[in-house]
Structures are given as structure tokens and as C-alpha cells.
Amino acid sequence: MAKSKKIKPKKLKPKKITPEVGICILLLLISTIVAFYPSFTSDFTNWDDEVYIQRNELIYSLSWKNIQAIFNWNNPVSANYHPITILSLAINYHFGKLSPFGYHLVNLIFHLLNSILVFFLVLKLTKQKWEWALITALVFSIHPMHVESVAWVSERKDVLYVFFLLAGLLAYQRYTKHLKPVGLLLPLLLFVLAILSKAMAVVFPVLLLLVDYWNNRKPDQRMFLEKIPFFLLSLWFGWLAYTVQQAGGGIPEATNFSYLQKISFASYGFVMYIAKLFVPIQLSAFYPYPSLSTAGYMPVFYYIAPFISFLLVGLTGWFYKRNKIIAFGLAFYMITIALVLQLISVGAVVMAERYSYLPYVGLGFILGGGFSYLYRSITLGKNLRYALIGITGLYFIIMGILTYQQSKVWNSSESLWTNVINLHGYAVPKAYKNRGNYLAKNGRIPEGMKDFEIAIQLTPNDGDILESLANSYASQGKLDKALPLFSRALENSKSNPSVYYNRGVVYAQLKQFDKALQDFNTAESKGQPLMSILPSRAHIWLEQGQYDKSIADYSLLIQKKPKEGRFYLQRGKVYYTKKSFQSALKDFESGQKLLPNIGESYYLKGLTYLQMGNKDQARSNIIKAQQLKHQVPKQILDAVK
Helix, strand or coil: CCCCCCCCCCCCCCCCCCHHHHHHHHHHHHHHHHHCHHHHHCCCCCCCHHHHHHCCHHHCCCCHHHHHHHHCCCCCECCECCHHHHHHHHHHHHHHCCCHHHHHHHHHHHHHHHHHHHHHHHHHHCCCCHHHHHHHHHHHHCCHHHHHHHHCHHHHHHHHHHHHHHHHHHHHHHHCCCCCHHHHHHHHHHHHHHHCCCHHHHHHHHHHHHHHHHCCCCCCHHHHHCCHHHHHHHHHHHHHHHHHHHHCCCCCCCCCCCHHHHHHHHHHHHHHHHHHHHCCCCCCCCEECCCCCCCCCCCHHHHHHHHHHHHHHHHHHHCCCCCHHHHHHHHHHHHHHHHHCCCCCCCCEEECHHHHCCHHHHHHHHHHHHHHHHHCCCCCCHHHHHHHHHHHHHHHHHHHHHHHHHHHHCCCHHHHHHHHHHHHHHHCHHHHHHHHHHHHHCCCHHHHHHHHHHHHHHCCCCHHHHHHHHHHHHHCCCHHHHHHHHHHHHHHCCCCHHHHHHHHHHHHHCCCHHHHHHHHHHHHHCCCCHHHHHHHHHHHHHHCCCHHHHHHHHHHHHHHCCCCHHHHHHHHHHHHHCCCHHHHHHHHHHHHHHCCCCHHHHHHHHHHHHHCCCHHHHHHHHHHHHHCCCCCCHHHHHHCC
8 A cells, every 4th residue: 555645834925025115115215204304403492302312321321230230220311111122222322322323313213114014004904905005004104293202302212112013013914814823922021111101002912803803813812811811911910000100290280171172172082183194284392281261161073073073983883894904003002092082181281292103003094994994995997097196296385395395393492482472472381491401501591581581471480491591590600699599499390409509500600519418418418410419519528628538539420421521630630639640640641542632631630640749741741731722821831831
């Protein structure tokens, strides 16, 4: 009897990328890069970028100890626990320090990757309908409402969590083809990474059920049991995010509003995000709560918005069995927008453009489905098909131009807050304060003080604005005017550590060292980064003749920032004053290596060699200092002749 041959199972070959898909990806990448091109030259803004990057000690090191600190939920940043986001910023800092370009580049790269993930997710869901996937991805990639998420460095958390979430949905879609339990491990891992990037990812388990609905998966016990780990993680991280926000003061902004008003605010945002999908005008980094009339009434549309919202929710249910495209798209939008509709107030805005980043995938899905239906319709003539392509192309060209222009708004703090002021005027005192801070920091103090004066008139008891005005007076040397403003600021913001720190700096300038040290200690106890305090405190120790304490503070600064040459020079000055000339010379040489074009390092080395009796070395260093335009006193020049 002949032996039967074993039939080897055929290996499934990965599907090749078709020319249509390749062209779509190329179009996505080019159009997105062009639309967001202005962001490459953008600076940091003074809206959270200082907190997340410029003053965030957690990003200064990639040591194992610091990475552990990043993942410790007792170290939130801006009242948020998102360690993956902070780790990504730390990697940015490691390679580019505080150069804005690298941070903007990484944000855009993740946005490009997200656009491609949207394309492939829709391609898989729609069984390779490339035109559907392209329209959805273009709505996501070049819509001006998404500039905030990409051009604002602090919104790294947006582009990062969406990257992991979309990748997780793709992995889950693949799992639904074979339903092997091991296939759930990758979606679960990606979900954890997403939720550690931004808490908004907690909706991921509900999106998995939505994908099941789209795939016509029959609801059974297994379908729900497999989601239990996802929901448990979602609940735990959701609770953690809420407690961290609450502890950090991010949730009490609108507690004085009634339940009716909160429902109206939530409904307003729900409707306006959809409206701005089609008419993205008057875009702003800040959308303030509406002003109430003298009788306590909101603008009319806030009363209409709940009815429109309930209608849209009802339509989603109505389309559940009648039109899966609309039902899926609207449900995706509702699930991903629900947590940021200000029923629980987070921040001082009624809506924010960054909140539309993921939800627009659902709305884009509907538009893509409609386009695909018409494009593939056999009843649509050739001319009408060309007209459809032309109108759609014109829409995206307009969106790209608007995105390009909106990217310019985020070029600097001045352009950002000027845009807010032009749109909302006196309704946003914060805009005047932040623009004033930018102007004052860049040497335009009189212009900045005008903004501070307006802001104080609008909110006379705002401690932050009082502090900013006090800092302006201090920078002009008007310390007598600065001190009472700092004290007045503390009456309204006793928990603000920077007020104590800045007042301490003024006390130090007035040689009132005991008061300065007391303010520095209070500032540190209330959360002021020690690294910002150490330079001033080290100088006070020097002034008081407590050289060892001064050296200890500078040594800690050097340990934290070993590439900062100025700290070596400052410590060297202390050693020089202490007459420890060998130690001083060593520090001046270290500073010189890091700051080779700074004449001061050569001058200090020259002084040290002069004290050590080495006139030849002293002369060569003093001459080099002069060549680098450093002022050298005549008596020193005479001494080295």
C-alpha cells in the first residue's frame, strides 16, 4: 500500500503594497510635512513648555535612577502621570538639550506615523478600500484643528498615546482574524504604553468592542471575558489619573457652575468639534468659558447645543442597524471625546483643539466612507467622478493651507497669545499675562508691563500676574517696587513656590541674605526645583564667607549638569577667593573647555596663575582674554608685563 504524502500547510505570504497604497502613503507624508513645515522653526512657548521641558529636572538624565523617578506616580508633571511621554522628552533632551527643533521634529514624526496607522487601520477595516483609508487619514493628518497637538511640544503626550492606541487597534484587528489568546498580548502591551503616555487612552477597551461591532462579531461570553484585563487596567489608571489631577489642582476650575451649565458646556464642545471639522475658522489656543449676562444667562447657542447633542446620540443608535459606517464613525467620535467634554472640568477652557486629535478619526471615517461609496458607484458618470475628486481635493488643499497658517501661530509665545487676544480680547487675562512674560523675558519690558497692567485690571487678585509685574520691576532694578508686589502676590498664592524664590532673589540683591535664604527654603519645601535655587544660594554663601557651603552647592549643580561651563567658573571663583588656587585652576580649565570662546575663563586662569607666581602663563591667558573682548583692568595688565 502506497504511503500517503504529507501535505505541508501553505505559508501565508504577506500582502504586497499595491501601487495605489504606495501613492497614498507618499501623498500623506508629503502633504503633512508641507502643511506643518512652519513648526520646524518654532520656538518653545511659555504655555507648559517651561514645565515639561525647560524647567523639568526629570528629563535631564537617562540614568536608571532617574528613569525610576520618571515612572514614580508621586512625580507627576503638570498634574499628569504620563511617564512614557516624559521619558520621550528625556531622550530628546539627551540628544539635543534645549534646542526646540528636535522636539518639534519628533512630534511631527509621530504625527506622520499616526497618519499612516490611521490609513492602514481603515484599510484593514474596509477590506483594502484605499480611497476610504486615504480620505480618513487626510482628515486626520492635515486638518488645522490638529496643529495644537503637533506644533505644541507639550502635547507630545497626544501624538504618543495615539500612536500606541492606533497600533493597538491594528493589533486587535489582526487578532480578530484567528482569535488565538496569545494574540491579545500585543494589544494589551500597546494599551499599557498608550495609557502611560496619556490618560485619555482609558477608552481603548470600549474601542475594542466597537471594532467587534464593525467586524460583525457575534456577542458571546468569550468576547466580553477577553476584555476584562483591559477594563481593569482602564479603571485603575483612570482612578490614578483623576487622583493625580485632583491633587495637582487640575480639576476644581469650574465647580461653581451648575449641572445645567456643565451639560451645556459639554454639549457645546461636542457640537463645535464637529462644526470645526467642516469650518475650521477662528482657531485658538484658548477657548474661555462664556460670559454670563447680568441676569446669569449663557449665550443662546449653549441652550440649543444639548438638543443637537442628544439628537446626534439618538441618530447613532438609529443607524446602529441601518448604516454601520455612520454608526461606527459617530460612536468612535463619542467614545474618544466623552472624557474631555468638561462635565468634569479639567482646566479653564470650554473646549480645546487638541481634544479633537483622535476623535476626528471617527468623523473622517464617515467622510471617507461617503467618498468611497460615491467613487465606486456604478451609476456615477466619469465627469461626476472627476468633479467628486476635484471638490475633495480642493477641500484638502484648503485644509492644508489653513494648517500651514495655523502652524505659524505656534511659532512663539508672542504670536500664540496675540492670536488669542485678537480672538477673545479681555475674556482671557492669561493671554495678556503670558504675552507680557514673553515680552519682558526678551528685553521688551515696557511692552510686557503694559500687558501685565491690563491683566491685573481684569483679575486684580491673580497672584501669577502680580508676580510677573514684580519680576518686571526687579529686572529694571526697581527693587523697592518689586518687593510689595511679591508680598501681595503671596497673599493670593501662598502655595506658589516661584513667588518665594523670586522674592528671595530680590532680597539677595538687597543684601538681606537671611530673608533670602528663608524664602529659598520655603520655595524648595513648596516644590520649587532645587536646581533653580542653587546658583543664587551658592552666591549668598560666597557673600557670607561660607565657602564650603558655596562649593557644595556648585558641586551639586555640576553633578546634575556636568556640561554647564558657567558652574565650573563660579565654583572656581569660590576656590580662588578661598585661596585654593590649584582647585580654582582646575575648575577654570574645565570651564574653558566647555566655553572656549568666553574671555572670562582665560581671564580667571590668568589671575590664578598670577597669584601662583607663574607670570608667563598669566600673561598668555590675559592676552587671550583681551582678544576675546573681555575687559581687563589696567592694574592686571601692568602686573603681567
